[in-house]
Amino acid sequence: MTTIEKPVPVVNPWAKPFWDAANKEKLVFQHCKGCDKNIFYPRIACPECFSDDLEWIEASGKGRVYTYTVVESNAPSAFVGDMPYVIAIVKLEEGVQFLSNIVGCDPHSVVCEMPVEVVFERLNDAFTLPKFTPMQG
Amino acid sequence: MGKNAKRAAFIGIGEVPTGRFPETAAIYHAIESAKLAIRDAGIDKDEIDYVMPTASLYSPAFNTELVTCRIVEELGLKNVNKNCQVFAGGSSSSCALQLASSLIETGKAKTVLFVHADRLGTGVTAQGGIDLFSTAGISAEWEVPFGQHYSAIAALATNRYKFETGCTDEELSAVCVSNRKWARLNPNAFFNKKDITIEEVMASKMLSTPLRAKQSNMLFDGGGAFVLTSAERAPDLCPRPVYILGEGGTVTHFVYSQEPDVSRFGWAKAGKKAFEEAGLTPKDMDVAEIYDSYPIYQMIGLEELGFCERGEAGKLFVSGDTWPGGRLPCTTNGGMLSQGHTGAGGAVALLIEAVRQLMGKAGDRQVRDARFAVETATGGTYMDAQVTVLGTEIP
Incomplete structure (x- = not known):
C-alpha cells in the first residue's frame, strides 16, 4: 500500500x-x-x-478538552495508519478554541474537561502542528 | 386568509427510490423526480416558469448540466424564465424553499420547480465518499490537517452532549430503531426490509467513539422534486395544498471548532422564529421531520425546538413515542439513517415527506389527520439551523 x-x-x-x-x-x-x-x-x-x-x-498553551473522539475506523485515507487517534476541540485559558489531536496518552483516557497543554509535532519541512497532551501533575 | 395569505404553497411532490443504481444516470433521478412532481401537481408542464435545481456533489460535470438548463430541455419546459441553482449543502431545501416562495410572493415567479438528484451511492467509491466528506465544508487550514471528517464531527457533538446530559448509547441507538420502523413503511427507503434492534446497533463497528457504523447515515443515489405556486392559486390546482407557515434560520459557524455550543447549535433561535411566524407551537405539530444524518442531531433538534426538555429526547425514541403510532411521529420517511443520505437530498427528502404527510399521500405510514408539520435542515458541519413550519391550512 x-x-x-x-x-x-x-x-x-x-x-x-x-x-x-x-x-x-x-x-x-x-x-x-x-x-x-x-x-x-x-x-x-x-x-x-x-x-x-x-x-x-x-498563548499560555494550557486549556481544557471541550469535546473529543477517538477515531477507530473509516478515517480519511491519509490518517488510516494513525488509528486510533484522538480529535478534540480544546478551549485555551485565553478563551479561544482549536481543533487538534490529543497525543502522548492512551487515546481512551481522554475525557471532556481534561486539562491539556500544547506540544508541537513536525509535519514536514514547512509545517509544525500544535497538538495537545494531558497536563502533567 | 391571514397574514400568510401571500405565501407560497406546495402543489406537487415527486421522489425516486433511494439506493444503489449503478446503471442509472444521475439525470434520470432528476427528471423522473421532476416528472412525478409535475404530474402530482396536475398542472401542464409548461406552467413551470422557474426551475431551481440544487447541486449534485458526486460529479462537477453533472452539476454543470444542472446549472446549464439540462432539466428544462429534457422535460421540454417551454415557458421557463430562469434556471437558477440554489445550494446550501444540507440546508439547500430550506434555503431554496424560502427563495422560491419569496419569488412567488413578489410576483417574480408563478410556478417554481425545485429538483435534487445525486449519485453518492454508486458515483463515488466508499473510501472516495469518506475522503469527500473529510474535505467538503471542512476547513483546509484549521481542521483537515488533523484528520477531521464527518463521523468524527458527529462524535464530537455526541460526546459533549453525553457529558452534559447523561444521555446513553442505548438512547442514541434507539433513534436508529425508530427511524428504521418508519423506513419499513417507506417503499423509497433503502433500509426497508427489516427492523433493527438497539443491540444490533450497539454491536456494529465503532467509527469514532462513541459513534458506531449503524448510527451513521449511508450515502446513496436518489432524487426528489417539488412544485410551488402562490397560496391564492394553490387551492384551484390541488385538493390539499400545503402552505408555508413559518421559517426560521440561523448560521452559527464555518470552522467546526468555532461553533459556540456543539451540544445545542442554533435550533432554539431558528425554531422560535419559525413557530412565532406560523403562530403555532410544537404542541400543534402532528409530525416532526427532524434532520438525522446522525442520531445526535435528531435528539438535539427535538429538544431545542421545544418538543421535550433537554436530555429527555432519548426517552422518546426508547419508549416508542416517535415510532409509527406514537404520539410524536418523528422523521417518518426513515431519514438519512434509514431512507439513506443523498447529499443535499437528505433534507429534500424530509421536506418532501412533511408535505407528503400533510397531503395525506404517505401510504402505510400516513399519520392520521396530519395538519401541521415542522421540518429541519442543516448544512456543512452543522453550520446552520433551518426550520420550516408547514400546514394544510393557514391558521
Missing part, C-alpha cells in the same frame, strides 16, 4: 504568523486592541468590533 501524504494546512496570508510561530514551537493567536477580544482563527479584521488594530500574542 502506498503511503498517502498528510494534507498540509492551506494557509491564508494573514494567518502566516500563526504557522511561522508554530514552526518555532510557539502557539499564538490574535488580540484586538480595539475591543480587547482574543481571536482564533486569524482574521483580516476583528470579528467582534471589525477593527483592523490586531496584534499577535503568545
Whole structure:
C-alpha cells in the first residue's frame, strides 16, 4: 500500500504568523486592541468590533478538552495508519478554541474537561502542528 | 386568509427510490423526480416558469448540466424564465424553499420547480465518499490537517452532549430503531426490509467513539422534486395544498471548532422564529421531520425546538413515542439513517415527506389527520439551523 501524504494546512496570508510561530514551537493567536477580544482563527479584521488594530500574542498553551473522539475506523485515507487517534476541540485559558489531536496518552483516557497543554509535532519541512497532551501533575 | 395569505404553497411532490443504481444516470433521478412532481401537481408542464435545481456533489460535470438548463430541455419546459441553482449543502431545501416562495410572493415567479438528484451511492467509491466528506465544508487550514471528517464531527457533538446530559448509547441507538420502523413503511427507503434492534446497533463497528457504523447515515443515489405556486392559486390546482407557515434560520459557524455550543447549535433561535411566524407551537405539530444524518442531531433538534426538555429526547425514541403510532411521529420517511443520505437530498427528502404527510399521500405510514408539520435542515458541519413550519391550512 502506498503511503498517502498528510494534507498540509492551506494557509491564508494573514494567518502566516500563526504557522511561522508554530514552526518555532510557539502557539499564538490574535488580540484586538480595539475591543480587547482574543481571536482564533486569524482574521483580516476583528470579528467582534471589525477593527483592523490586531496584534499577535503568545498563548499560555494550557486549556481544557471541550469535546473529543477517538477515531477507530473509516478515517480519511491519509490518517488510516494513525488509528486510533484522538480529535478534540480544546478551549485555551485565553478563551479561544482549536481543533487538534490529543497525543502522548492512551487515546481512551481522554475525557471532556481534561486539562491539556500544547506540544508541537513536525509535519514536514514547512509545517509544525500544535497538538495537545494531558497536563502533567 | 391571514397574514400568510401571500405565501407560497406546495402543489406537487415527486421522489425516486433511494439506493444503489449503478446503471442509472444521475439525470434520470432528476427528471423522473421532476416528472412525478409535475404530474402530482396536475398542472401542464409548461406552467413551470422557474426551475431551481440544487447541486449534485458526486460529479462537477453533472452539476454543470444542472446549472446549464439540462432539466428544462429534457422535460421540454417551454415557458421557463430562469434556471437558477440554489445550494446550501444540507440546508439547500430550506434555503431554496424560502427563495422560491419569496419569488412567488413578489410576483417574480408563478410556478417554481425545485429538483435534487445525486449519485453518492454508486458515483463515488466508499473510501472516495469518506475522503469527500473529510474535505467538503471542512476547513483546509484549521481542521483537515488533523484528520477531521464527518463521523468524527458527529462524535464530537455526541460526546459533549453525553457529558452534559447523561444521555446513553442505548438512547442514541434507539433513534436508529425508530427511524428504521418508519423506513419499513417507506417503499423509497433503502433500509426497508427489516427492523433493527438497539443491540444490533450497539454491536456494529465503532467509527469514532462513541459513534458506531449503524448510527451513521449511508450515502446513496436518489432524487426528489417539488412544485410551488402562490397560496391564492394553490387551492384551484390541488385538493390539499400545503402552505408555508413559518421559517426560521440561523448560521452559527464555518470552522467546526468555532461553533459556540456543539451540544445545542442554533435550533432554539431558528425554531422560535419559525413557530412565532406560523403562530403555532410544537404542541400543534402532528409530525416532526427532524434532520438525522446522525442520531445526535435528531435528539438535539427535538429538544431545542421545544418538543421535550433537554436530555429527555432519548426517552422518546426508547419508549416508542416517535415510532409509527406514537404520539410524536418523528422523521417518518426513515431519514438519512434509514431512507439513506443523498447529499443535499437528505433534507429534500424530509421536506418532501412533511408535505407528503400533510397531503395525506404517505401510504402505510400516513399519520392520521396530519395538519401541521415542522421540518429541519442543516448544512456543512452543522453550520446552520433551518426550520420550516408547514400546514394544510393557514391558521
